[in-house]
Amino acid sequence: MKKHDQDFMKRQNRLTVFEIIKNQQPISRASIAKQTGMSPTTISRIVGELTEEGYLLETEQVSPGGLGRKSTLLAMVDAAVLSVGVELDWHRIHIGIVDLQGNVIADGRYPRSANESADATIERIGAEIDRLTKANDIDCARLIGIGVGLPGIVDNAKGVVVFSVQLGWKNVRLAERLKEITGYDVAVDNELKVKALAEHLKGAAIGSNRTALLGFGNGVGSALIVEGEIYRGKTNSAGEIGHTTIDPNGMLCDCGKAGCLQTYININSLLSEANKLHPVRSIEELFEARRAGERWAMYLIDRALMYMAITINNIVCMYNPDSVILSGELADKFPEIVDEVVDLCYSRFAWEPLRESFQIVRSELHEQAVTIGSGLMSQNRFFSLE
Template sequence: MKKIVKQDQDVIKQHNKLMILDIIKNKRPISRAEITKITRMSATSIGRFVSELCEEGVIRETELTSSGVGRKAIMLDIEPGALYTIGVDIEKKRISFGIMDFSETIVAHHRVEHKALAGTPAETAALICQEIRGMIARQGIPFEKVIGIGIGVPGVINYERGVVQLSSTLGWKDVAFAELIEKELGIKTVIDNDLKVKILSEYLYGSAKGSNKTALIGIGTGIGSALIINGEVFRGGSNSAGELGHTTLDPNGNLCECGKRGCLQTYIDENALILEARRVKEVTDVREVFAAARNGERWAKEIVSRTALYIGITINNIVCMYNPDTVILSGDLVENYREIVELVEEHSDQVIWEPFKGKFRVIPSELRGEAIVMGAGALAMQHFAPLSGSWSGE
């Protein structure tokens, strides 16, 4: 019985310690007295837990003092260099990396060109491991302080098992990718769908801050979406919620790479725009279509306008299903042609169901190209940092 009581006491102690660390991380800088008020714990207990956290190197006393009446209180803050995570964004033709410190700031960026379709998943994993080792060494970070790696991957992901079930963008099927990284580096790794990672970063750091229910639409080489409700990513039964690109617009329409006809992505992704443009002019990149539209070329303006209409229809479908307060437009198409957001809003007036008009906002991604790297670093932080409950600290 004594042993059980001791274990219960240890669990409670660890819970309280993590709660105090969480408070310091979210409300920093903060005084011991303020923590006492929030937790309603005794000043002695708070002092003891704070001392332990200082000794473990995850928090520190700052030179700042509170400006309240009476005795000045020394403020507490987290120690940014206490630990780090790595965020990775795997795209069709490149891989981006970022090192995130404990303050959730990206302290180093890196990008390499890489065509996943030209090699195997194992070769991609080997390249990622090589680049991560190099980044850590260049930053002079002790290897043991890197507690986790988060990776955003396009496709259907079993994030609990770390398996890429299907990624047509990368040409992968049933790849245990997290295991490939963990075996090589010995660092815990979590992977997730790239748009689910992106919406997490927008919720924590970008456009979706303060939103209760946000939908994100990603438009680029494919089409997808993600939903976050009260801070939780909506995953669906198999983590596949949001595969908008393969919703059907016209069963007799364009042939899609998935084998079906009339999928949404065959009307508004980059390849669709290029194929449409080639009926008029030989183009090799979607940016040429944007440039022609900016120059006032009628054929290009019509393509962009039609695309904006389909995006408006997509927004209407999402709003009718989920009733979000915010819809974020992201991806290369939006980032390279910001004017399309205004066109989408114009077309949305025609297609949004009347009860929802004026009840939500449509905004472009705030974090742009860094969103997935930041979200992947944050995902690893949530899974493996002290606040996840995995911190031994003793």
């Protein structure tokens, strides 16, 4: 047991040092020792291991504060480790090769039919990863794993998709199956949780202590980051706000319940309601009709924006975040609605005692967020287990 505890502490210390260098580079050994409380000997040992393995490089720079003294500083070799980030949705697959800083160095987008089976989708992901790496001359020896973000309830410890309404999947052993095909370790999580991770490490949530991310698109959901950690709940399903009941006599949701919040906001529900009034083939057509002053389109979208503003207030009242990030296909495709939702929230729905306690911002990573977050999730898993 003692040996096990010592090994665990060594891995944790290594990961801590790695993360500090990654996030604060260039940085000196002395600064790392001061922040962590580890001895200079321990820091030198860990840095030596990471340098020998090709993760770090040393540079001589003039130390901050002047005086002309040069100091040996540590920095990451960004391309030393690469991972694959996959965004999986009901109508598309987005695959990216992600470096240590979360930069997407190569990517591809592929259409997916809504009725494609889980096996067919997983096999296609494996084939497209192979094609993408070969087409871009990626050194596969540097690839350490694959991360997948998708809508639904995910057992992230086992890599199992427990239930996804959008994909029509139930108890799909995605990580196990994709590893069989590709040979790489696979991490799987809910798309909004990996998106929140990406925004925290690289986007709109940098420096935030408590951030709520909301996704409005083909579904409605949320994710919460507290002190840098994703809040998961007992079964990793915390944040499924789209299935809170707004009206028990309301519209039928894909989940089988009536009156779920997402039936007033998500794209499929908006199009379904619109087609009862006027033929509409896409969400773009619905927004065009609104811009043209069509009253039926204005009513449907204005109602959706109202419920989006209500959702923000509900999240703020529940979790008291300092920042709320608006993301998802509706916010990305139609950025003009963000200001409308913000104005609605502050003017009509934000609870007075909390009105000044939070800011509402747009996602900075937009359509790349899930891919980046999935890739970084895979890297975090790799370094924590190594």
